Amino acid sequence: MEKRRLGKSDLYVTPIGLGCRTLHKVEAEKAVELVRKAVEMGINFIDTANIYGGGRSEEIVGEAIRDLRKRVILATKGSIVITNEGLPCQDLKPESVKKAVEDSLKRLQTDYIDLYQIHYPDPETPPEETVKTLMEFIESGIIRYVGVSNFSLKELERWSELIETPSIQIPYNFLQRRMYDRILDFCLSRQISIIAYTPLLMGLLTEKIRDKDFIHSGERAHIPSRILEECGKIVDKLGLMGERHGMTAAQLILNWLANQPGIGCVLVGTSSIKHVKENIEGVKWRMPSSVKKMVDDLVADIEVDLGDEFFTQKVKKVFSNYAGKTVAILEIGMKFIVPPDVKAGDTIKINWYGEYLGKCS
Numbered sequence: 628m629e630k631r632r633l634g635k636s637d638l639y640v641t642p643i644g645l646g647c648r649t650l651h652k653v654e655a656e657k658a659v660e661l662v663r664k665a666v667e668m669g670i671n672f673i674d675t676a677n678i679y680g681g682g683r684s685e686e687i688v689g690e691a692i693r694d695l696r697k698r699v700i701l702a703t704k705g706s707i708v709i710t711n712e713g714l715p716c717q718d719l720k721p722e723s724v725k726k727a728v729e730d731s732l733k734r735l736q737t738d739y740i741d742l743y744q745i746h747y748p749d750p751e752t753p754p755e756e757t758v759k760t761l762m763e764f765i766e767s768g769i770i771r772y773v774g775v776s777n778f779s780l781k782e783l784e785r786w787s788e789l790i791e792t793p794s795i796q797i798p799y800n801f802l803q804r805r806m807y808d809r810i811l812d813f814c815l816s817r818q819i820s821i822i823a824y825t826p827l828l829m830g831l832l833t834e835k836i837r838d839k840d841f842i843h844s845g846e847r848a849h850i851p852s853r854i855l856e857e858c859g860k861i862v863d864k865l866g867l868m869g870e871r872h873g874m875t876a877a878q879l880i881l882n883w884l885a886n887q888p889g890i891g892c893v894l895v896g897t898s899s900i901k902h903v904k905e906n907i908e909g910v911k912w913r914m915p916s917s918v919k920k921m922v923d924d925l926v927a928d929i930e931v932d933l934g935d936e937f938f939t940q941k942v943k944k945v946f947s948n949y950a951g952k953t954v955a956i957l958e959i960g961m962k963f964i965v966p967p968d969v970k971a972g973d974t975i976k977i978n979w980y981g982e983y984l985g986k987c988s
């Protein structure tokens with residue numbers, strides 16, 4: 628498979644990567660086999676995180692790539708810790724970063740991480756402090772590059788003033804295109820590669836959309852019905868476009884995303900070796916320009932964006948950070964910058980990009 632340079636780094640990755648967020652849900656031996664097969668079939672970019680499955684995903688990846696380490700560009704993420712109350716919360720203080728990196732190395736059974744990504748920004752810690760600690764890991768060869776994930780354009784601009792950043796991970800699929808649109812120009816101008824995650828919207832942009840049990844289970848249960856309806860329509864249309872070429876809706880989507888400007892890699896999660904093979908074939912396919920035009924038109928006509936949907940969350944605590952901004956700690960754990968009038972006990976609206984959308988009256 629073709630390899631692409633991530634940013635200005637010397638990491639060359641396949642345009643499709645294996646996302647390991649749900650790997651711990653697969654039976655252990657099969658999960659190890661899945662990762663090995665993906666590498667044998669040509670995928671060289673493996674993405675995990677310290678919090679996936681409470682560390683299990685990293686352990687599985689570590690076990691799977693022990694003998695294949697040099698063939699893999701290994702990416703993991705840190706910044707989320709589990710608090711004493713058992714809740715996930717961002718923590719990029721130097722001592723937390725040190726512990727997170729050391730724990731990841733152990734679980735991954737390796738002495739270096741190719742791409743260590745900041746999973747979510749921590750509005751409480753000055754980025755300079757985090758960067759200083761990460762630079763020490765870079766200098767000692769433990770981390771080769773530091774990437775970011777779920778940063779806003781402003782946060783990315785600030786971060787990339789402090790450290791060479793080869794990549795940013797963002798949600799990017801047919802129903803989540805806003806973040807990509809916002810950061811693309813900056814990424815192109817600074818040679819930062821975009822790594823697209825949830826390209827298949829957790830499986831909803833595949834044939835699985837017709838499976839009622841699947842769409843109403845787990846994290847998908849929170850997706851509003853008008854988004855599900857839109858997914859169904861998109862999959863139907865793509866199914867027809869791909870039919871003549873023996874391509875599925877998922878294959879068309881992955882191919883299209885991988886060939887958008889600025890994209891370094893598209894991360895797909897799967898529990899199935901068959902799907903790994905199909906996804907590789909989908910990305911390797913030379914999409915005829917007539918099909919590309921049809922997909923372009925379909926995408927341009929999609930009016931729904933998951934970014935317009937929101938969760939309501941209760942604010943547990945607010946405080947001023949080092950820059951005088953108000954930070955809210957939510958009852959679910961995570962911290963976000965909010966306007967100064969937000970108080971503890973308020974219920975606020977947060978969208979799928981983690982953006983504050985207002986108070987609930």
Ligand SMILES: NC(=O)c1ccc[n+]([C@@H]2O[C@H](COP(=O)([O-])OP(=O)(O)OC[C@H]3O[C@@H](n4cnc5c(N)ncnc54)[C@H](OP(=O)(O)O)[C@@H]3O)[C@@H](O)[C@H]2O)c1
Pocket residue numbers: 645646647648649674675746776777796797823824825826827828829830831833834835877878894895896897898899902903905906
């Ligand atoms: N940075 C972040 O905050 C963040 C957040 C979310 C995700 N991510 C990364 O992005 C990766 C991918 O995201 P994701 O796993 O949430 O969602 P996804 O890749 O959009 O969707 C995964 C789903 O698609 C299905 N699927 C995969 N290939 C298929 C195919 N060819 N045909 C039909 N169904 C197919 C899988 O089912 P099967 O198991 O049946 O194949 C699974 O249900 C994650 O693993 C993680 O590495 C990062």
